Amino acid sequence: MQLDVNGTVREVDAPEDMPLLWVLRDVLGLTGTKFGCGMAQCGACTVHLDGQATRSCVLPVSAVAGRKVTTIEGLSPDGSHPVQKAWIEADVVQCGYCQPGQIMSAAALLGQNRNPSDADIDAALAGNICRCGTYLRVREAVRMAAAQRRASR
Amino acid sequence: MTALTRRQLLRRSLLSGAGLFVAFHIPRKVRAAPDPAAKQLPDPNAFVRVAPDDSVTVLLAHSEMGQGIWTGLAMLIAEELDCDWSKIRVEHAPAAPVYAHPAFGMQMTGGSTSTWSEFDRYRTAGALARTMLVRAAAARWKTDAKKLRTQNGFVIRGKDRLSYGQLAVAAQGLLPPKTVELKDRKQWKLLGKRVRRLDSPEKVMGKAQFGMDVQFEGLRTALVARSPVFGGKLRSFDPGAAKSIAGVEQVVQIPTGVAVIARNFWSAKRGRDALDQGLSWDLGPGATLDTAAILQDYRDRATSNGPAIAQQKGDAEAALARASKRVVAEYDVPYLAHAPMEPLNCAVKIEGGRCEIWTGTQFQTMDQMSAAKIVGIPPESVSIHTQFLGGGFGRRATPTSDFVSEAVHVAKAAGVPVKTVWTREDDIQGGYYRPLFVHRIEAGLDGKGVPVAWKHTIVGQSILSGTPFEQFMVKSGVDATSVEGVTDSPYLEALPAKLITLHSPKQPVTVLWWRSVGNTHTAFAMESMIDELAHASGRDPLDYRASLLRDKPRHLRALQTAAGMAGWGKAAPAGRGRGLAVHESFGSIVAQVAEVSVDEDKEIHVHKVACAVDCGMAINPLGVEAQMQGAIAFGLSAVLLSELTLKEGRVEQSNFHDYRVLRLPDMPEVSVRVLSSDAKMGGIGEPAAAPISAAVANAVYALTGQRLRSLPLRLGIA
Numbered sequence: 001m002q003l004d005v006n007g008t009v010r011e012v013d014a015p016e017d018m019p020l021l022w023v024l025r026d027v028l029g030l031t032g033t034k035f036g037c038g039m040a041q042c043g044a045c046t047v048h049l050d051g052q053a054t055r056s057c058v059l060p061v062s063a064v065a066g067r068k069v070t071t072i073e074g075l076s077p078d079g080s081h082p083v084q085k086a087w088i089e090a091d092v093v094q095c096g097y098c099q100p101g102q103i104m105s106a107a108a109l110l111g112q113n114r115n116p117s118d119a120d121i122d123a124a125l126a127g128n129i130c131r132c133g134t135y136l137r138v139r140e141a142v143r144m145a146a147a148q149r150r151a152s153r
Numbered sequence: 154m155t156a157l158t159r160r161q162l163l164r165r166s167l168l169s170g171a172g173l174f175v176a177f178h179i180p181r182k183v184r185a186a187p188d189p190a191a192k193q194l195p196d197p198n199a200f201v202r203v204a205p206d207d208s209v210t211v212l213l214a215h216s217e218m219g220q221g222i223w224t225g226l227a228m229l230i231a232e233e234l235d236c237d238w239s240k241i242r243v244e245h246a247p248a249a250p251v252y253a254h255p256a257f258g259m260q261m262t263g264g265s266t267s268t269w270s271e272f273d274r275y276r277t278a279g280a281l282a283r284t285m286l287v288r289a290a291a292a293r294w295k296t297d298a299k300k301l302r303t304q305n306g307f308v309i310r311g312k313d314r315l316s317y318g319q320l321a322v323a324a325q326g327l328l329p330p331k332t333v334e335l336k337d338r339k340q341w342k343l344l345g346k347r348v349r350r351l352d353s354p355e356k357v358m359g360k361a362q363f364g365m366d367v368q369f370e371g372l373r374t375a376l377v378a379r380s381p382v383f384g385g386k387l388r389s390f391d392p393g394a395a396k397s398i399a400g401v402e403q404v405v406q407i408p409t410g411v412a413v414i415a416r417n418f419w420s421a422k423r424g425r426d427a428l429d430q431g432l433s434w435d436l437g438p439g440a441t442l443d444t445a446a447i448l449q450d451y452r453d454r455a456t457s458n459g460p461a462i463a464q465q466k467g468d469a470e471a472a473l474a475r476a477s478k479r480v481v482a483e484y485d486v487p488y489l490a491h492a493p494m495e496p497l498n499c500a501v502k503i504e505g506g507r508c509e510i511w512t513g514t515q516f517q518t519m520d521q522m523s524a525a526k527i528v529g530i531p532p533e534s535v536s537i538h539t540q541f542l543g544g545g546f547g548r549r550a551t552p553t554s555d556f557v558s559e560a561v562h563v564a565k566a567a568g569v570p571v572k573t574v575w576t577r578e579d580d581i582q583g584g585y586y587r588p589l590f591v592h593r594i595e596a597g598l599d600g601k602g603v604p605v606a607w608k609h610t611i612v613g614q615s616i617l618s619g620t621p622f623e624q625f626m627v628k629s630g631v632d633a634t635s636v637e638g639v640t641d642s643p644y645l646e647a648l649p650a651k652l653i654t655l656h657s658p659k660q661p662v663t664v665l666w667w668r669s670v671g672n673t674h675t676a677f678a679m680e681s682m683i684d685e686l687a688h689a690s691g692r693d694p695l696d697y698r699a700s701l702l703r704d705k706p707r708h709l710r711a712l713q714t715a716a717g718m719a720g721w722g723k724a725a726p727a728g729r730g731r732g733l734a735v736h737e738s739f740g741s742i743v744a745q746v747a748e749v750s751v752d753e754d755k756e757i758h759v760h761k762v763a764c765a766v767d768c769g770m771a772i773n774p775l776g777v778e779a780q781m782q783g784a785i786a787f788g789l790s791a792v793l794l795s796e797l798t799l800k801e802g803r804v805e806q807s808n809f810h811d812y813r814v815l816r817l818p819d820m821p822e823v824s825v826r827v828l829s830s831d832a833k834m835g836g837i838g839e840p841a842a843a844p845i846s847a848a849v850a851n852a853v854y855a856l857t858g859q860r861l862r863s864l865p866l867r868l869g870i871a
Contacts, residue, residue: 022418031362039577091353
């Protein structure tokens with residue numbers, strides 16, 4: 001099976017029902033995408049599928065053929081995506097485990113909505129659990145990244 | 154246990170060519186219970202490495218699990234070392250006695266202790282390294298070290314500068330000085346400043362390595378089928394169905410169940426699913442467990458004094474009989490899972506008389522000893538590579554090393570390197586919970602509403618009984634973690650008559666410390682009760698507390714600050730109610746005011762929390778604020794949503810759809826004030842999780858007149 005991950009098409013040997021999450025982690029060695037619940041409840045496994053935030057833990061890899069997958073490793077080569085920069089600026093992370101998922105959800109939101117309201121932010125990130133409780137700074141960072149994107153255009 | 158001696162450390166660093174490796178001895182300062190074993194541990198310590206490329210590597214004796222010591226402890230060294238902050242790298246230290254906790258005598262992270270307990274040791278490490286670099290420069294320039302100064306990673310003499318990297322190798326050949334002077338607080342450039350986290354870049358890029366991310370050639374993944382009820386034993390199993398799944402390589406029995414070992418997680422998962430029908434368990438008494446029955450049993454017990462007396466003064470019964478008014482209330486809290494975002498996991502390789510472990514753990518020393526025992530090798534033959542912890546909250550600090558021991562058993566039985574991974578269901582249903590507790594309080598008030606008698610009965614499982622900590626922390630049948638927050642309550646200190654007793658019933662359910670430990674329930678009971686007494690006396694909850702705490706200036710200041718931030722005294726917005734609470738734990742005092750509303754479905758919403766904290770000196774206020782915000786969120790999950798129940802021995806919840814936790818839309822606005830304080834430094838990871846329950850319950854009462862005494866708070870189910 002061929003997979004387009006982070007702009008590179010790769011040949012992957014995996015059973016069709018294997019969730020994309022485990023193909024990314026165990027077959028391709030891309031461990032930035034996290035396992036948190038296995039049933040699309042926590043958002044730690046969030047990737048972009050053709051730009052849309054998608055939970056990879058319940059998505060059979062067979063459903064991904066011909067579509068573009070972007071993981072946290074492919075968001076930017078060096079952490080320079082506006083969302084990543086805002087995350088550092090706002091000092092969001094604590095344990096960090098849920099953060100790739102949070103960032104992918106936030107980046108997908110900003111890809112579709114240049115000027116998200118607080119309600120938009122809440123809705124887009126409601127599916128991403130953080131047990132450390134970084135939510136306030138997540139909100140702040142998304143607002144900062146949105147403002148920075150608007151300013152740079 | 155053996156240890157690296159100073160000489161060995163120096164030799165190793167010479168051989169590695171890594172540059173200066175500061176090794177030194179400072180006497181242990183024991184602030185908590187002295188550990189007799191600690192005195193026998195050898196003393197040399199090693200915490201900072203300056204390399205020829207000018208990088209400064211800080212070795213972390215404790216584990217980074219979100220609390221921010223990756224940055225905070227590095228700040229302690231950097232302040233004294235005068236190094237370039239941008240050149241700092243941090244690594245988790247290996248497991249070795251040299252990294253034993255200064256207060257507890259074993260390598261561990263917990264009790265919100267890392268920063269205060271390392272305040273002297275890490276600063277001293279930085280100062281020693283600086284002194285050695287200065288001496289190396291003095292030798293190079295053939296001058297007196299006293300004529301030299303340091304700044305931002307350089308030793309300076311007039312216009313001459315030598316970078317620390319240029320001096321690293323020469324400094325490495327020097328022995329550390331016997332004494333060293335630390336900077337005066339006025340000279341600090343870094344400590345006390347708002348410093349951003351050093352671990353952010355790798356964490357936002359997905360490059361930070363957690364235990365779950367450990368991969369190497371030949372490493373297999375295992376999932377373990379465990380008893381469906383607490384205490385069940387495996388009778389027999391048929392590995393056939395599991396072995397027929399592609400990718401499954403072995404099915405082995407271990408003490409906790411049956412491990413399915415496969416080439417990857419998905420195969421192991423499918424293999425374990427297939428195995429399920431092939432398992433036969435001897436369930437034992439755990440199969441009848443029912444939390445509703447446990448709660449009723451505890452409530453019944455609470456009506457009589459517990460067998461263990463935690464505190465007694467005067468004649469509480471007589472004083473209650475004489476009191477002008479008596480108020481009786483009972484509070485209860487359920488079992489709770491920690492549910493860190495990273496499910497438990499542990500990779501183990503046993504080879505050539507050694508055992509290597511890669512995991513996120515809070516308890517390196519225990520894990521090392523447990524693994525050594527299982528493999529049958531000395532502890533120093535067990536290496537622990539501590540990875541970033543995807544949350545800990547106490548779950549990764551088990552006195553039995555449960556998840557590490559199990560993984561070692563799996564690797565030993567399999568004969569190949571294996572990473573044992575827990576699913577979320579394994580985590581939620583796997584025990585080691587915050588125990589279910591009931592508090593029954595009878596308070597007697599005088600004519601002015603001042604408490605004059607207090608009878609308090611606490612019922613709940615002991616966390617420490619049966620663990621190696623029992624000998625230090627369970628005295629006369631009283632587990633200190635069951636009563637902390639009550640026996641040391643400032644409200645009870647001057648009370649003329651009090652009786653605090655404890656029932657510690659045993660249950661097959663395994664229990665553990667959960668962020669803020671006993672304070673999770675004692676703060677709820679105490680601060681709710683004080684609120685009830687204020688209302689029973691017709692007093693404003695703030696004024697009432699302030700009068701009782703008049704001799705407690707730190708509590709008073711935190712309380713009044715939070716109240717001021719929240720606009721206490723002014724009417725709350727329409728449809729909102731406010732409640733407050735103040736609680737001291739882990740050496741810090743946190744006061745909170747919660748502002749709540751109730752919707753048509755009787756759901757409670759928390760809109761705002763004002764939080765004031767006195768933690769003594771705040772090394773990094775930006776990090777302190779993060780811990781206040783985070784602990785409030787963690788606490789709010791338990792206040793509003795989370796509950797574990799058992800029926801016929803089975804845990805009824807399994808994943809985040811039914812073990813609910815706080816999500817972003819429900820996160821209140823939190824304002825934090827870090828009070829400037831000269832008090833002894835306290836902890837910050839846990840204390841803000843404690844008072845939030847009572848602050849919210851008290852706010853609900855202010856709004857609705859309904860007093861909720863069970864967590865999670867639910868209106869309309871009285």
